[in-house]
Amino acid sequence: MKVDERWSGVYSFEDSPFIMEVLTELRDRNTDSIAFRKGLVKLGRYMGYELTKTMEVEEVEVETPLEKTKGVVVKDRRNVVIITVLRAAIPLMEGLIKVFEHARVGVVSASRGKAPKFEIEMNYIKIPDLKPEDTVIVADPMIATGSTLIKVLEEIEKYGKPKRTIVLGVLAAPEGISRIKEQFPEVEIFVAKVDRELDEKGYILPGLGDAGDRAFGAPLKVS
């Protein structure tokens, strides 16, 4: 895990060769949707595992079949709420929940409109009550303009004040991180990599394309 000095509370996993290899496969235009989804599940699992390194640990006593010894329990792992931002976070959540098996799960739909407004349509919102001991992990693979996450974070604030709010993504553009950090300085951001910039349509460069479409296929517009 690497601290990104441009902001406070922003981390990347550029120092993990395994995470970078999975990211490389996701970036590859020839990766089909089965492999793309599998890659997102892997990243959810391994980035989730890395996140446990930032969590509160308690020392416990354990009895092996032979004798007593000291062990640990990652306390915060028991109090995790994963917020899944549809669509692209579905496979990421599948990986995360393997590490945080006790997690309560919220689901929100968010769809970004076209440039230059990038209006966010959010029609489906199911978020559990957030308790002071909770670590909320907002899973969304792509942080581009940041508009989606700002809208989601504004909504989450209505459900209680957790111990930590974490955004877990795959790729981010510096513009999106700056916008989120400006409005939510306390929110921690963990991404596999911070990419270079956004193009005029709001796509991350070099990026991996449209994460939702690559994982599930492009939706047909009928009206």
Ligand SMILES: O=P(O)(O)OC[C@H]1O[C@H](OP(=O)(O)OP(=O)(O)O)[C@H](O)[C@@H]1O
């Ligand atoms: O930071 P932003 O500029 O708001 O863009 C990021 C959002 O774009 C994608 O969702 P999209 O709207 O394409 O929906 P989808 O997951 O259903 O494809 C992605 O999964 C993020 O939620």
Ligand SMILES: O=c1cc[nH]c(=O)[nH]1
């Ligand atoms: O590059 C991008 C930007 C927004 N959403 C995506 O899926 N990809």
Ligand SMILES: [Mg+2]
């Ligand atoms: Mg999309």
